[in-house]
Amino acid sequence: MKKIITLLIFYPLIFTAQSPFIKLDSLKFHHIVRSFIQTTQIQYQENKRDTDWNVCRFINPNNEKDILTIVFERDHEGWNILKIHGSYDSLFKIWKDSFNRVADAKNIRQIGFATKGRTRFDKNKENEYWCISSL
Incomplete structure (x- = not known):
């Protein structure tokens, strides 16, 4: 019985601990976004940051069809990165660097x-873009 109670107490902590991209403060959030951009090795330029919709979009200046989008939410506990959309090559670099070496x-x-854990990297069925998201 003690094992069940202990498991129930630590159950939420186990799953929140699996993602380093939740409950971030503002500085950590911006640092992680910058590190994603640097990891791609593409000089993405921020296109539009719409905090009402909680989306950051970055465009490759050499190929305007190459867009990296970061979807996030802000709540009373901090900033949470929900999804990252983009080309396979860019997202694979992020996947390998941050999720599965x-x-x-x-x-x-x-x-x-x-x-990997509760995170999924998969192809969007509607277009050629890929997505990294939490399950």
Whole structure:
């Protein structure tokens, strides 16, 4: 019985601890967004930041169809990164750097998705963009 009670007490902590992108303060949020941009090795430029809609969009100046979008929410506990949308090449670099250092680019592209803990990297069925999101 004690094990069940202990598990129920720590259950929320186990799942929140799996994502380093929730309950961030403002500075940490902006630092993580900048590190995502740097990881892609593309000089994305911020296009529009619409805090009402909680979306940051970055455009590759060399290819305006290459857009990296970060969807987030702000609540009383902090900033939470919910999803990252973009091209496969850009998102794979972020996936490998922040989520799964042993990821295989060819294998993920062929299968169409990958998961690590409660995070999923998969292809959008409607277009050529990919998404990293929490499950």
